[in-house]
Amino acid sequence: MCYMLAIGRVLPPIAMQKGGMDNVMTNLKKRFLLLLTTALLMMLVIPVTAFASEDSTISAKLSNEGSNIVLEITGHQLVDLYAYEFQVAYDSEQVKFISGKSNQSGFTIEPIVKEDKVLFAHTKTGQDKGIDGSTTLATLTFEKITQVNTEFRISSIKLVDSALVLYTVNQELKVTTTGGLFTDITGHWAEATIINASELGWVSGYNDGTFRPQANITRGEFVTILVRALGLTADSSAELSFIDAQSIPAWSRDAIVSAVKAGLVEGYSDGTFQANKLVTRAEMATIIVRSQSIAKDEDAVVTFNDANDVPKWAQPYVAIAAEKGWVSGLGDNTFAPLKNATRAEATQMIINLNLK
Secondary structure (H helix, E strand, C coil): HHHHHHHHHCCCCCCCCCHHHHHHHHHHHHHHCCCCHHHHHHHHHHCCCCCCCCCCCEEEEEEEEEEEEEEEEEEEEEEEEEEEEEEEEECCCEEEEEEECCCCCCEEEEEECCCCCCEEEEECCCCCCCCCCCCCEEEEEEECCCCCCCCEEEEEEEEECCCEEEEEECCEEECCCCCCCCCCCCCCCCCCHHHHHHHHHCCCCCCCCCCCCCCCEEEEHHHHHHHHHHHCCCHHHHHHHCCCCHHCCCCCCCHEEEEEEEECCCCCCCCCCCCCEHHHHHHHHHHHHHHCCCCCCCCCCCEEEEEEEEEHHHHHHHHHHHHCCCCCCCCCCCCCCCCEEEHHHHCCCCCCCCCC
């Protein structure tokens, strides 16, 4: 680490070459980055000894920015801080590391991500003065994979002053996201269901932190959630034969490939799939029954009061789904087969399958 920082402060001169100052600066930068990276790797395997400056401490706080979690690391009671390094451990099944940056002058080494840990390191350069007092050292951004609360552990904190004296902060921090999985489901009839499905990784919200339980759900969205719940995988190179295949959103394409291959969904008579079309309750019940490999009984009887409104092709599926308890009617024992389904209803129906 001392070697790394010495490089950061004093670089050997490079002779003028053909090509002028641009070549000189390019070579200087390449040399600096190569030596700096090499020194960081050396630091990872060489034991270090703690020195004084034990008054310095580190704090961490979390905040939400849409679908991302921002982890802010702050140093306190710093004395001539010239460079620093720390490690953050997290659950890669719950969040994904996106980026890390420092607002301090100098050079931030590309964060090293390995398994469920990210190593962050930053150093000032040249004759910059070290930092005193309190300041934000780094901001790390993670993408939410699920909406379950997750813990971050900050450890292996190393600080170096401008005299290249290294010391460690004998501190390990733990911070956990709290509450508010989605900002708009509190008190909703499907709140527990939505949380359950989110923790299982089947559903996700929007960038503004909402789930929008009463919003209607499209065919593409519903198929994507069901495929996640079933644990189906797809060959992303497979082709879809629908004439509107090019208009299918990229985020739902693989799921639709899986569903078509498994015989869960079909297109319309005009050869389209219409991924962005709102799914009806009758369509949803049909896809659910097909997902369970249950042979349809053409003689099955729909017992809802509005049975005559159920399309003939959907009647066996609606009857089976109701019998199995996977779908339920509205308050007056009507099924409303042609009504567009909501995100909450779709989530509840998939949870009702008791998939593990």
